[in-house]
Amino acid sequence: MRIQNVLGSLRARFLRFHGVGIQPTRGLVESIHRSMKYSDDELFRYTSGRWIYNEQLRLSERRLEFDVSALKDIIAVASGRAPSDIVTFSKLSEGGFNRVFQTTFKDGRCTIARLPYPSTAPEHYTVASEVATLDYLRLHGIRTPEVYAWCSTKENPVGSEYIIMERLGGIPLGDVWYSMTPREQHKMMKQLVEWETRLMSLEFPAYGSIYYRNDLPSEKSIPLPGQTEVKFCIGPIVHYSWWHGERSTLNIDRGPWLSSTDIFRAVGERELSWTKVYAKSRLPYERLYREIYDFCKVSPDTHIENLFDYLKLVPFLGFSAGSAQHRPVMRHPDFQPNNILVSESNEITGLIDWQHCSILPLGLVAGIPKPFQNYGDAESEALREPQLDLPPNFDSLPPSEQALIRETLQKRLTHFLYAALTKRLNEDHYDAIFNNAAILHQRLFQSAGTPWEGDSITLRADMIRAIQNWRDLLSVDSVQCAKGTSPLPPIQYSDTVIRDTLEFDSRQRDADIAMDQMRHALGVDVLGWVPNSEYEAAKELAQKIKTKMLEAAETVHDATAVRDHFPFDDFDENA
Structure with a gap:
């Protein structure tokens, strides 16, 4: 039996064993x-x-x-x-x-x-x-x-x-959000969207990050205009992805940028420079991916080819000057409940933790903040106003099922409130959130900029989807549309490559879902972090999961795979 199948067969059992009443804020911050x-x-x-x-x-x-x-x-x-x-x-x-x-x-x-x-x-x-x-x-x-x-x-x-x-005065919103009534949450979400709207209405002449001009004496920078702003400028983007590991030593373009197309070019060139110099054959970092590759090391050569293909797409990426999606905007770099301080009367008193803050095109940063998303749920994706009434038999259900129902209703309400209030108060942002061209641009930007750790599939799969949706990619706000042209895609893939790539991508997505569900059952975040008080229970449950997987293994090969690649054991992250 393959690892993924074992996880799938045991998933519900683990959720029942641990209980699903995990606070939705877990994993948003470490502490x-x-x-x-x-x-x-x-x-x-x-x-x-x-x-x-x-x-x-x-x-x-x-x-x-x-x-x-x-x-x-x-x-x-x-x-x-x-x-x-x-x-x-x-x-x-x-x-x-x-x-x-x-x-x-x-x-x-x-x-x-x-x-x-x-x-x-x-x-x-x-x-x-x-x-x-x-x-x-x-x-x-x-x-x-x-x-x-x-x-x-x-x-x-x-x-x-x-x-x-x-x-600042106040307490983190995360401390009180889940004890608020729906009416109180509506009031709070309205404030959050109003604050975001004010932030996103600030005008900037370029993309990058804000500095005092005196702190960048010898670097490229673009002054911020205005009487009170002469000491400020936009300089190199400070987001850690541009400096992670050996990237900090590379002579690469980190901005500031005047053109959104240049951002797409720079992120591809950044990863190509790093991959050509530093990437070595390795097992995928995501351990459930390893079975997909028969537990063999993956060469970076395919990813290098993908990045060259991506750079061929770059002239067709970006948003036309003057369009809403091209506008440089700032968003909070970690907009989640523990960075939002509120008073006893549920008024926002301030926002904290602005580290790694960047200014990017609206079309790249648009989206429902992750703590408020509920994608994967049909009701939320249809933006239907959630019905908050509990089922008639609620009181007779086991505590774990009651917790799951409450959590589902909570997530639906949060997702809906953010979307509905953004539509009313910040229409440009709402339009960009659900714009197909912006979504395609975001996926390409993210997959091109993700450090290579053994995954040579995701970027190619996203490029294939971009080609399959070429007319959507070249929307009315695209840079090519502004030129009055409608060119053909500069790269093409054979039917065999398309089929194999999308099949591998689908298997990796299934592995991602399985990992998310295992983490939820254990109560850990993507790095395996857990509160001190829950460490022993999480370790014990992880070992029970491993034991059940070993018991379910049908061959020596399967058992060896579980023993050597169990996703919650210590491992060499650079292997």
């Missing part, structure tokens, strides 16, 4: 860890959760040693206090890229210090861009923390980059 006192070593290491596989690697990525006394001194001076005024200094929260500390002074004032992990890239640009972005947004009436002091290099007494900033 909102409440302020506590720690020893210096605990300040340096990650303590807000566990990983059920490759934990030592994840911990090493997040270990940050720094001079605690020097940081306290800087916090005190930046806050207009003396170091002797500090009452408490404690770890407040930990996420995927930063550790946050809170300092409390004698007068009750609290200040936040945010330090990126050593693995957070790119150095200098990440901190410099976030500080400028926070300042720019505050000047335009969007409530963000005020920055008191910052340093974008490790060359300082602290020994780490840092941002010292105001602690």
